[in-house]
Amino acid sequence: MRVLIVTAGSWGDVAPYTGLGVRLRAAGHEVALATHERFEQAVTAHGLGFRALPVDPRQELASQVGQGLARAVSPPVAMARVARMARAFMPRLSRGVADAVREGTDVVLSSTVTDPMCATLGEALRLPSIGVYLQPVQPTGAFPPMITGARSFGSHGNRLAAHALWAGTDRIFAPAVGALRRELGLPRRRLGGMLGLPRGRTVLHGFSPRVVPRPADWPQGHEVGGYWWPQLPPSWEPDPRLLDFLDAGPPPVVAGFGSFVTADAERLSTLLAAAMRRAKVRGIIQAGWSGLHAENDDLITVQEVPHAWLFPQTAAVVHHAGAGTTAAALRAGVPSVPVPVQLDQHFWAARLHTLGAAPRPQRYQHLTAQHLSQAITTAVHSPAFRARARDIAAALAQEDGASQVLTAIERLASPGGIL
Numbered sequence: 001m002r003v004l005i006v007t008a009g010s011w012g013d014v015a016p017y018t019g020l021g022v023r024l025r026a027a028g029h030e031v032a033l034a035t036h037e038r039f040e041q042a043v044t045a046h047g048l049g050f051r052a053l054p055v056d057p058r059q060e061l062a063s064q065v066g067q068g069l070a071r072a073v074s075p076p077v078a079m080a081r082v083a084r085m086a087r088a089f090m091p092r093l094s095r096g097v098a099d100a101v102r103e104g105t106d107v108v109l110s111s112t113v114t115d116p117m118c119a120t121l122g123e124a125l126r127l128p129s130i131g132v133y134l135q136p137v138q139p140t141g142a143f144p145p146m147i148t149g150a151r152s153f154g155s156h157g158n159r160l161a162a163h164a165l166w167a168g169t170d171r172i173f174a175p176a177v178g179a180l181r182r183e184l185g186l187p188r189r190r191l192g193g194m195l196g197l198p199r200g201r202t203v204l205h206g207f208s209p210r211v212v213p214r215p216a217d218w219p220q221g222h223e224v225g226g227y228w229w230p231q232l233p234p235s236w237e238p239d240p241r242l243l244d245f246l247d248a249g250p251p252p253v254v255a256g257f258g259s260f261v262t263a264d265a266e267r268l269s270t271l272l273a274a275a276m277r278r279a280k281v282r283g284i285i286q287a288g289w290s291g292l293h294a295e296n297d298d299l300i301t302v303q304e305v306p307h308a309w310l311f312p313q314t315a316a317v318v319h320h321a322g323a324g325t326t327a328a329a330l331r332a333g334v335p336s337v338p339v340p341v342q343l344d345q346h347f348w349a350a351r352l353h354t355l356g357a358a359p360r361p362q363r364y365q366h367l368t369a370q371h372l373s374q375a376i377t378t379a380v381h382s383p384a385f386r387a388r389a390r391d392i393a394a395a396l397a398q399e400d401g402a403s404q405v406l407t408a409i410e411r412l413a414s415p416g417g418i419l
Helices: 015-026 037-044 057-062 064-071 075-102 115-125 154-183 240-247 265-279 307-313 323-332 345-355 369-381 383-396 402-413
Strands: 002-006 030-036 049-053 107-110 129-133 203-205 222-224 253-256 283-286 299-302 316-319 336-338
Touching: 002 015, 002 075, 015 030, 015 037, 015 323, 015 402, 030 037, 030 075, 037 049, 049 075, 075 115, 075 154, 107 115, 107 402, 115 129, 115 154, 129 402, 203 402, 240 299, 253 265, 265 283, 265 369, 307 323, 316 323, 316 369, 323 336, 323 345, 323 383, 336 345, 336 369
Parallel strands: 002 030, 002 107, 030 049, 107 129, 129 203, 203 222, 253 283, 253 316, 283 299, 316 336
Antiparallel strands: none
């Protein structure tokens, strides 16, 4: 079958789908990935087709509105700033998704952000369409909505908060989806599901049930199968300088904030260096989209280094608790020091702490070198954190998250196949 995977966002919102795409291709399917132009080379390096979507995520995060999101000190403020940013680019993104799907496919797999458009296109073009999500966004009493933070409101309160969040996201997507429906000749209707999606939709989740167990109150068709691991770039080789540093002493602590963009990279770089010096550890800083940089005898800065290669060689990982980095740290079997900045990062940071693989999260907006150094010391020297991280890694190694998606695709490919 021709399979089109559609996703939008940062590299963390793209990388897992390269792993999923490679797995589907190995099973004999023709796979293309539609996402932002800046990721084209990273996608095609794995032999996957590529279809370009508009909007540069790094540019959006570096904008005045994006920087306001990074400074948000409460979930309502963050949500308001997300809505402002999304409303500006959603019409362009919607048109890009429509163009990508119209190029031809037999089935569409779509991420959370692109699913409202893909579901509409599937309805109009009579294409099978499956949600493939990296985050648990379906309302549940088991935990609060991801972007409201880690604090539970109780079973009933969690569900109420999730439905309130639906109302907010509907306002973000409604103009673009409404315009798409009119263009496709579909009737105007009030959709009852999450993000304007029809009820009864199949949604497969790319995270481990050991990290987020499937809530009992989720509807049928919403399943949790396991992580979709990114592939190592085929031609990637580690920098000899990095190899020399790793060989020169005990395992270092690696610190990186991935696709987070700060307007004051120098301040954050200095803070990270000071925290590692206080904690008396060797360190590696990943520059990321902020361009972080700090160096001394026990600290070096690196550019893009695959997490699957680097993290297992470290003593702990200081990170922003994005979904992909959280997964990579768990897979590596090393403790985390989560420093969430925004949106779902607070949810994943809390999960790491609850699982026993990380000390209490350090909120970025209140981060100090002293508090971070204490968290690093705890993570590095606590046998309990390392033992728990290794146990989780061993369990994750037994999972095959992509198999659930492959089964759904093959069911569609069978004569008279339906989900």
